[in-house]
Amino acid sequence: MMDAIKSVLRRPEAGSILSLVGVVLFFVLFGGANLGTLVGAASWVNFAANLGIVAIPVGLLMISGELDISIGALIPAGSMTTAILAGYYGLPISVAIAGTLAVGVAVGLVNGLLTIRTSVPSLIITLATLVAMQGVVLSASVLLTGTASVALTAPDWAKFLFGQLIGGSHQVIIVWWVAFAAVIGFVLHKTRYGNWLFAMGGDKVSARNAGIPTNRMTIALFVLSAVSATFVGMCQAILFNSAQVSGGMNFIFNAIVSVVVGGVLLTGGFGSVLGIFVGTVTFAIVSQGIYFTQIDRNWSSLIIGVMLLMAVLMNQSFRDLALYFRPRRNRSLPREPANP
Amino acid sequence: MNDKPAILELRNVNKSFGPIDVLHDISLRVRAGEVLCLLGDNGAGKSTLIKTLAGVHKPTSGEILMDGQPVTFSGPSDAQGRGIATVHQFGGTFPLMSIGRSFFVGVEPTKGWGPFRIYDRKRANEIAVKAVRDFGITRIDDGDRLVGGLSGGERQSLAIARAVYFGARVLILDEPTAALGVKQASHVLRIVNEAKRRGLAVVFITHQVMHAMTVGDHFAVLIRGAIAADFRRGEKSREEITDLMAGGETMADLEAQVEGYMETHQGHPPPAKVLEGPAAQ
Numbered sequence: 001m002m003d004a005i006k007s008v009l010r011r012p013e014a015g016s017i018l019s020l021v022g023v024v025l026f027f028v029l030f031g032g033a034n035l036g037t038l039v040g041a042a043s044w045v046n047f048a049a050n051l052g053i054v055a056i057p058v059g060l061l062m063i064s065g066e067l068d069i070s071i072g073a074l075i076p077a078g079s080m081t082t083a084i085l086a087g088y089y090g091l092p093i094s095v096a097i098a099g100t101l102a103v104g105v106a107v108g109l110v111n112g113l114l115t116i117r118t119s120v121p122s123l124i125i126t127l128a129t130l131v132a133m134q135g136v137v138l139s140a141s142v143l144l145t146g147t148a149s150v151a152l153t154a155p156d157w158a159k160f161l162f163g164q165l166i167g168g169s170h171q172v173i174i175v176w177w178v179a180f181a182a183v184i185g186f187v188l189h190k191t192r193y194g195n196w197l198f199a200m201g202g203d204k205v206s207a208r209n210a211g212i213p214t215n216r217m218t219i220a221l222f223v224l225s226a227v228s229a230t231f232v233g234m235c236q237a238i239l240f241n242s243a244q245v246s247g248g249m250n251f252i253f254n255a256i257v258s259v260v261v262g263g264v265l266l267t268g269g270f271g272s273v274l275g276i277f278v279g280t281v282t283f284a285i286v287s288q289g290i291y292f293t294q295i296d297r298n299w300s301s302l303i304i305g306v307m308l309l310m311a312v313l314m315n316q317s318f319r320d321l322a323l324y325f326r327p328r329r330n331r332s333l334p335r336e337p338a339n340p
Numbered sequence: 341m342n343d344k345p346a347i348l349e350l351r352n353v354n355k356s357f358g359p360i361d362v363l364h365d366i367s368l369r370v371r372a373g374e375v376l377c378l379l380g381d382n383g384a385g386k387s388t389l390i391k392t393l394a395g396v397h398k399p400t401s402g403e404i405l406m407d408g409q410p411v412t413f414s415g416p417s418d419a420q421g422r423g424i425a426t427v428h429q430f431g432g433t434f435p436l437m438s439i440g441r442s443f444f445v446g447v448e449p450t451k452g453w454g455p456f457r458i459y460d461r462k463r464a465n466e467i468a469v470k471a472v473r474d475f476g477i478t479r480i481d482d483g484d485r486l487v488g489g490l491s492g493g494e495r496q497s498l499a500i501a502r503a504v505y506f507g508a509r510v511l512i513l514d515e516p517t518a519a520l521g522v523k524q525a526s527h528v529l530r531i532v533n534e535a536k537r538r539g540l541a542v543v544f545i546t547h548q549v550m551h552a553m554t555v556g557d558h559f560a561v562l563i564r565g566a567i568a569a570d571f572r573r574g575e576k577s578r579e580e581i582t583d584l585m586a587g588g589e590t591m592a593d594l595e596a597q598v599e600g601y602m603e604t605h606q607g608h609p610p611p612a613k614v615l616e617g618p619a620a621q
């Protein structure tokens with residue numbers, strides 16, 4: 001039993017699972033929240049799904065030693081592209097979807113190419129593309145449509161796939177999120193590509209010398225994160241039948257907090273998709289679940305701050321636990337004589 | 341042993357970076373089953389020489405031969421492909437990866453097919469653990485342990501075992517014992533001997549003369565980018581080698597100075613400051 005607990009604690013997601021349990025317990029015991037109502041509520045799950053689809057590729061980038069904050073501008077860029085193409089110009093929704101994802105691919109390529117071609121940290125590069133894309137979205141929207149908010153009506157099949165409310169409350173993007181997490185989790189932990197990512201985060205030069213196509217991997221990751229962000233924007237536009245140029249900036253910090261609470265090492269080389277998933281759920285419960293408690297919602301940021309700090313400290317000690325772990329059975333054996 | 345052809349040979353290699361000459365007219369040969377110790381103080385050009393051997397730098401003039409044939413390395417991976425492996429001071433560079441995963445970075449064993457071709461963790465762990473145990477490090481028995489949790493000596497051993505497993509013929513060890521305690525260093529030296537016994541050519545870079553003398557067959561002392569001495573095992577004493585590394589006569593000068601002081605001061609050694617700088621005279 002103790003061994004089972006210890007083997008869970010050594011995993012990257014240990015801190016996030018404990019944070020989740022802690023936050024839920026806190027809300028139930030001190031906030032007077034009803035556990036059943038909290039779990040059944042759609043608000044935090046919707047929030048988590050939108051955030052989670054962005055948080056997963058941000059987490060992958062962090063594992064590989066990079067950072068992407070341009071997602072903040074790409075969510076409104078995605079919803080505006082969909083709305084302008086399908087709503088303002090009346091093009092088929094499939095063209096709008098393709099155009100939206102193409103915007104993601106283009107920005108992701110720019111981020112990736114700049115990162116591998118220059119020695120500028122990707123934080124600065126994506127900060128630049130973040131600000132630049134905000135400008136592009138606003139100017140293009142005003143120039144093309146004369147307004148900063150565009151309406152659209154999506155056909156039923158697009159509504160069904162990207163914008164329906166399951167049971168009248170749960171956004172269909174939740175399904176996309178869970179499926180995306182499952183696929184990425186498989187790739188990261190079960191295939192050789194996952195191993196390459198961890199190696200890149202550990203030491204990029206050694207990884208390249210070992211024959212890993214680090215440049216192609218980096219570009220692919222930036223494209224994945226940019227496309228995921230535009231996908232979230234597109235789903236929101238289809239769901240709400242409209243798009244605005246503002247919004248999305250909160251996603252930057254929210255995604256990074258979710259990823260770090262989820263046990264990903266900020267400097268790369270360590271983390272798990274399950275951890276990012278649970279970190280996102282924890283974050284969503286703190287920021288949305290607080291409405292189900294008697295705690296004033298203005299405290300939620302304080303709770304997130306404290307939780308972030310505690311999760312990072314916990315992750316630190318769990319990582320040490322993993323590093324210096326040796327199986328118990330060896331300790332009981334007499335030490336073997338060293339061979340000559 | 342002298343009759344064996346050299347696996348790797350440098351002939352009159354010069355290397356300069358712009359106007360700065362770093363290596364002068366270096367000629368060296370490493371044979372199979374032989375340990376060549378490269379000795380030199382900091383800044384003597386050891387790392388430039390290693391990087392030239394490992395394909396990172398191209399010589400400005402002179403040639404590199406493998407098995408008697410002139411070669412030009414297009415880069416470190418080319419040199420690796422030809423069987424030249426470099427192991428750096430801290431061994432494994434991926435501290436947060438498991439032994440099995442870091443052993444097979446870039447060449448992971450897989451099972452299954454198509455999109456379901458998955459990393460074969462069990463096989464990777466088994467091979468990695470066996471490879472390092474064959475080198476006499478029996479304390480490593482679980483391939484899931486993280487590399488960062490191993491001792492410095494175990495990490496070096498893992499890195500050497502990895503190089504040998506992937507077919508290295510020339511092993512370049514860059515100060516493998518510098519950061520290690522006495523016991524850990526002796527582990528690494530034993531592994532160097534094992535690699536030599538298996539017929540690898542080993543280039544052992546160090547400034548610890550004792551470690552070099554334990555495993556070395558052939559020694560080259562590097563001073564300011566040139567080979568100041570080239571000799572075989574047993575031809576020079578430890579004191580002579582230390583003197584050479586420190587730049588010739590300086591150690592002997594220092595000793596003479598201490599002795600002179602002691603003669604005139606009733607056998608007391610001089611206080612440290614007397615020996616500082618030219619003012620001491």
